[in-house]
Amino acid sequence: MKKRDLLGLRGLSAAELNRILDTAARMRAINERRIKKVPTLRGRTVVLAFFENSTRTRISFDLAARRMGADLVNFSVQGSSAAKGESVLDTIRNLDAMRMDCLIVRHGSSGVPHMLARQFPWPVINAGDGINEHPTQGLLDLLTLRDHLGDLRGRTVAIVGDVLHSRVARSNLFGLRTLGARVLVAGPGPICPPALAELGAEVRHKVDDVIEEADAVMMLRIQRERLGRAMISTSREYAAFYGLDLDRLRKGRPELLVMHPGPVNRGVELAPEVADGGRSVILEQVTNGVAVRMALLFLLLGEEGGDVAA
Amino acid sequence: MWLLKGGRVICPATGYDAVADVLIEGERIVAVGPDLDAPAAAAVFDCAGLWVGPGLVDLGADLADPGAPHREDLQSGAEAAAAGGYTSVLVSPQTDPCVDSPAVLRDLLARGRQVSGARIFAAAALSQGLQGAEPAELGLLAEAGAAAFSDGLHLHSDAEALRRCLEYARPWGRPVFLQAGEATLEARGLMHEGLAALRLGLRGLPVAAEEIGLMRIIALCALSGARVVAGPVSSARGLALITEARSRGLPICATVAARNLVLCDEDVEASGYDTAFKVRPPLRAAADRAALTEGLRQGAITAIVSAHVPTGLVDKEGDFESAAFGAAGLESALGAALLALGDAPALLFSALSTEPGRLIGLDPRVAPGAVADLVLVDPSTGLRRRASRRSRSPHDPLAGHSAAGRVVATLVGGQFVFGPIPLATSGSGAGEGPRAGAAMLR
Numbered sequence: 246m247k248k249r250d251l252l253g254l255r256g257l258s259a260a261e262l263n264r265i266l267d268t269a270a271r272m273r274a275i276n277e278r279r280i281k282k283v284p285t286l287r288g289r290t291v292v293l294a295f296f297e298n299s300t301r302t303r304i305s306f307d308l309a310a311r312r313m314g315a316d317l318v319n320f321s322v323q324g325s326s327a328a329k330g331e332s333v334l335d336t337i338r339n340l341d342a343m344r345m346d347c348l349i350v351r352h353g354s355s356g357v358p359h360m361l362a363r364q365f366p367w368p369v370i371n372a373g374d375g376i377n378e379h380p381t382q383g384l385l386d387l388l389t390l391r392d393h394l395g396d397l398r399g400r401t402v403a404i405v406g407d408v409l410h411s412r413v414a415r416s417n418l419f420g421l422r423t424l425g426a427r428v429l430v431a432g433p434g435p436i437c438p439p440a441l442a443e444l445g446a447e448v449r450h451k452v453d454d455v456i457e458e459a460d461a462v463m464m465l466r467i468q469r470e471r472l473g474r475a476m477i478s479t480s481r482e483y484a485a486f487y488g489l490d491l492d493r494l495r496k497g498r499p500e501l502l503v504m505h506p507g508p509v510n511r512g513v514e515l516a517p518e519v520a521d522g523g524r525s526v527i528l529e530q531v532t533n534g535v536a537v538r539m540a541l542l543f544l545l546l547g548e549e550g551g552d553v554a555a
Numbered sequence: 556m557w558l559l560k561g562g563r564v565i566c567p568a569t570g571y572d573a574v575a576d577v578l579i580e581g582e583r584i585v586a587v588g589p590d591l592d593a594p595a596a597a598a599v600f601d602c603a604g605l606w607v608g609p610g611l612v613d614l615g616a617d618l619a620d621p622g623a624p625h626r627e628d629l630q631s632g633a634e635a636a637a638a639g640g641y642t643s644v645l646v647s648p649q650t651d652p653c654v655d656s657p658a659v660l661r662d663l664l665a666r667g668r669q670v671s672g673a674r675i676f677a678a679a680a681l682s683q684g685l686q687g688a689e690p691a692e693l694g695l696l697a698e699a700g701a702a703a704f705s706d707g708l709h710l711h712s713d714a715e716a717l718r719r720c721l722e723y724a725r726p727w728g729r730p731v732f733l734q735a736g737e738a739t740l741e742a743r744g745l746m747h748e749g750l751a752a753l754r755l756g757l758r759g760l761p762v763a764a765e766e767i768g769l770m771r772i773i774a775l776c777a778l779s780g781a782r783v784v785a786g787p788v789s790s791a792r793g794l795a796l797i798t799e800a801r802s803r804g805l806p807i808c809a810t811v812a813a814r815n816l817v818l819c820d821e822d823v824e825a826s827g828y829d830t831a832f833k834v835r836p837p838l839r840a841a842a843d844r845a846a847l848t849e850g851l852r853q854g855a856i857t858a859i860v861s862a863h864v865p866t867g868l869v870d871k872e873g874d875f876e877s878a879a880f881g882a883a884g885l886e887s888a889l890g891a892a893l894l895a896l897g898d899a900p901a902l903l904f905s906a907l908s909t910e911p912g913r914l915i916g917l918d919p920r921v922a923p924g925a926v927a928d929l930v931l932v933d934p935s936t937g938l939r940r941r942a943s944r945r946s947r948s949p950h951d952p953l954a955g956h957s958a959a960g961r962v963v964a965t966l967v968g969g970q971f972v973f974g975p976i977p978l979a980t981s982g983s984g985a986g987e988g989p990r991a992g993a994a995m996l997r
Contacts, residue, residue: 255754334872354876355756356828363827375876377756415756443750473743 250362250369251541253378255419262420266388269533269540275312276535285547286315289346295321295372296333296352301507301531302372302382306349309538315546318345333357334364341365347546350374368545370538376410381541382506383416385534386463387424389526392533393502394460398425403455405487406465406514407436407472408446413506414465418446429455432465432487435476451486452493461502464489464514480513490516494524502526556580557969558593562602562931566609567905568920577607579927582968586923602931605963608904609919610642610673610928612912614732614810615787615860616885617707618644618675620666621659622651627865627947629663632885633672635946637973639861639885640907640962642928643674645915648685649707655680655691657699664700672972673965674928676915678703681720681731687711690723697727702915703784705732708835708864712738714771721779730914732784735768735793736835745875747789747837751820755828757875760837762790769793773800776807784914786810787860789836791846798855808914809855811847812836812862813888814953816895819844822952830871830878831950834862838952848895851906858911861888865948883948889932890958897934897959927969934960 254262275283291310295303303321310317318340322332333352340348348369350358355375362369373379387397394400402421408414408430421428422445430437430446431454441448449455456462467483477483484490489503503515503525511517519525559577564587566572576591577584593599618632627635629646636644646663648654654663660679667675679701680691687709696704704724711717711733724731741764746752748759769785773796776783786809788794797809814834819841823832832838850856864881871878889907896903908930912919921929964974 333874352874354874356876357874359828360874375756376758412756440750440753443753 248366248368249545250358251380251545252358252362252369252371253419254380254383254416254423255378257420257423259423259425262384262387262423265384265537265540265544266391268544269384269388269537272536272539272543273533275539276532281312282314283312284314285543286310286313289315289546290344291315291317291347291349291542292340292345293317293319294337294340294348294350296350296357297373299351299373301534302351305531305534306372306538309535309542312535313539313542315542333361337361337365347542370541370545373412375412377412378416378419379412380416381534381538382413383420385530385537386417386504386506387420388533388537389504389530390461390502392529393526397421399427400460401427401429401458403429403431403459403462404465405431405452405455405462405489406467407476408432408441408465409436409438410472411465414463415444417463418444429459431455433477433483436472452489453496456493456497456501459497459501461504462489462497463504466506466508466510467514484513488514488516489519491518494519504530507531556594556597557966558591558597558599559602559607559929559931560599562605562607564607564921565900565904566921567901567909568609568918569922571921572901577921577929579966579969582926584921584923584925584927587921600964604933604935606900606932606934607921608900608930608932609908609912609921610930610965610967611640611889611907612643612645612915612917612919613641613861613863613885613888614645614784614858614911614914615647615812616644616863617647617649617865617881619650619865621663623867625947626867626870629666629675630670630672631945631947632863633667633670633675635863635883635885636673637965637967638945638962639887640889640930640932640965641673641861641885642930642965642967643676643912643917644885645676645678645702647707648678648680648705649709653680653685653707654678655683655685655696657692657695660696660699660701672967674967676702678705678732680704681706681724682716685709687713687720688716690720693724693727697729701729703730703732706734708734710734710736710738710741710768711771714775718775718779721775721781721783725779725781728782730782730784733772735765735772735785735788737764737767740764740767744837745833746823747820747839749820749840751824755824762792762839765790765793765836766796769796773805773807776800776805777803780806782806784808784810787812787815787836787862788847788856789815789839790843794846794850794855798850801855808857810858810860811851811856813859813884813891814838814862814882815844816848816859817844817891817956818952826952828875829952830873830875831882831954832952833871833875833878833880834864834882834952835880836862851896852899852902857906858914859888859892859906860911861885863946865946866950867947868949871950881950883946883951886944886946887951887953889962890960891953893934893959900934927966929966930962931964931974932960933963
């Protein structure tokens with residue numbers, strides 16, 4: 246059977262997305278038990294290869310693989326984004342020689358999971374590639390939204406921040422559009438440009454421009470270390486127009502959901518009271534993350550796995 | 556002594572376009588015409604169904620020799636050129652050490668004379684070390700045999716220095732090749748900035764960078780009066796700037812890379828981050844591709860170049876971001892040009908041979924008295940193109956693309972440097988046609 250990978254949400258159908266979300270919803274129950282383990286993937290070898298820093302995503306995948314019963318190789322390579330591609334290939338070739346069943350990879354360069362998926366016979370799960378996609382984050386966000394809002398058709402989700410360079414924003418944009426939601430994006434000019442309309446978003450500017458219409462607002466972490474020159478001004482300026490504080494939150498709907506992929510720049514894109522407040526579903530996102538990742542491992546590797554498409 | 560029999564002889568220099576025979580004696584063509592009376596000593600090469608044209612001349616090949624011969628050296632480059640129908644190649648000075656001293660230039664040309672395949676010509680550095688600050692020893696380099704001046708892929712940011720280099724170069728009469736770009740706008744770009752890059756999540760190279768670069772080149776060409784060759788041009792906007800400059804009578808002309816006539820950014824997207832598609836100039840939008848072909852037909856673009864920037868296996872085996880820019884192009888350029896201009900063979904040979912040849916002081920023609928530098932083309936096949944056979948570089952985005960023809964044979968100075976050779980030796984006059992078999996080089 247031809248293997249399947251999860252390289253991105255762009256190109257997945259609504260049926261495929263819903264199948265993953267339905268499976269994830271069932272997986273949640275396992276994580277609430279006293280014995281948080283099932284034997285489904287016993288004896289299978291899952292490799293986590295993180296060529297870029299991460300804490301919560303890596304731990305989330307680690308737990309997901311272990312709870313599904315798999316053997317896990319978990320390593321991270323401290324490397325700058327200038328890490329040469331050949332060391333990735335050599336590293337993975339060596340692991341492949343030790344025989345493995347699945348690769349979960351994060352890299353600072355767009356397209357690395359795609360390159361690896363082409364070269365090796367086992368499924369590849371993209372844990373974040375450059376500025377392209379972070380599909381498991383997109384999926385856990387979609388699950389969280391579905392929990393609270395039900396059918397996402399016709400719902401309005403706002404994404405605020407560095408949308409252009411955020412793989413989280415892109416995966417969410419692709420997934421939300423496929424599921425029929427309306428997506429508003431807002432942020433400073435260089436990182437939230439009009440070109441984003443080509444991907445199906447409605448491009449606005451400030452948080453104030455999107456807060457009243459949104460059913461949910463997703464705040465992105467502003468990553469100074471990732472931005473090039475001249476993309477944004479000071480943190481104070483950013484918080485003033487592109488951040489979400491209590492005053493601004495009150496302009497939105499009473500049931501407005503506040504989301505963030507984490508970690509939060511407290512006081513910059515999210516005021517602490519909002520991050521910790523009643524509308525925030527940030528921790529639910531994290532809980533759903535483990536379930537989504539378990540679901541993917543099941544669908545790609547489990548007995549009925551190898552075929553994610555409906 | 557060869558008789559190339561019954562091909563369609565196409566010579567833009569003379570306007571000749573007819574089915575005819577070509578008789579070659581020694582290094583030169585002695586006769587061109589239908590049904591020639593050939594001496595018994597002449598070996599016959601059957602050209603029925605083939606085009607016989609002036610050998611192609613490339614103005615844009617990076618042979619990394621000296622410096623990185625694992626990417627391409629003069630021998631493999633000359634062979635790759637011959638396989639692509641080229642009889643002359645102008646080599647870039649961007650070697651290591653670069654060609655900014657007469658000693659390096661003399662060594663390069665001497666070694667070039669030793670290789671079998673296309674003829675090697677050299678562009679010498681415009682500025683010392685290709686840094687764009689001080690003029691190189693342009694006079695000594697011209698005397699040592701430089702056919703042109705160039706700073707390779709370096710983008711000049713110091714306009715005053717570039718002006719002075721152009722003014723210094725002007726009296727020597729050699730054409731100055733300049734790349735059009737803007738370094739800060741292009742700093743992190745990986746492919747054409749457009750919808751495909753947006754979908755792929757790859758940083759882009761905006762057309763504005765080419766526009767700004769061309770504006771600078773055009774203005775300094777006007778100011779200095781130097782003969783400038785700009786490019787390769789990759790965008791409709793860039794082409795418009797060139798057209799306007801030429802309409803003012805400026806001594807500027809533009810080139811285009813063969814692959815930009817066939818491929819666009821959608822092909823990069825379809826490849827799934829295949830690093831063979833990471834090239835400069837980038838493969839831009841479909842509308843740019845169409846404009847470039849139209850520009851050739853209108854005469855706004857003078858020459859097609861191979862944009863042969865060979866990369867080694869290791870240079871491109873990783874991710875798109877860290878992969879080197881560049882790809883092989885010598886062996887696939889003609890096939891690409893045929894796809895774009897196959898309906899206009901005279902224009903095709905003009906852009907691939909006559910005009911680029913004239914720029915570096917050659918006079919490509921298929922006429923009595925001319926040097927027998929020729930290419931035999933079969934315009935009829937629809938084969939899928941194979942990857943490079945002679946070049947050391949395995950990366951070519953045109954590999955696997957359908958071709959509209961192929962090079963059957965290439966002659967330099969009356970000798971076959973690529974193609975099947977009849978087993979009958981010169982002297983027996985057995986009149987046999989080409990046999991399938993391995994290509995043989997002199």
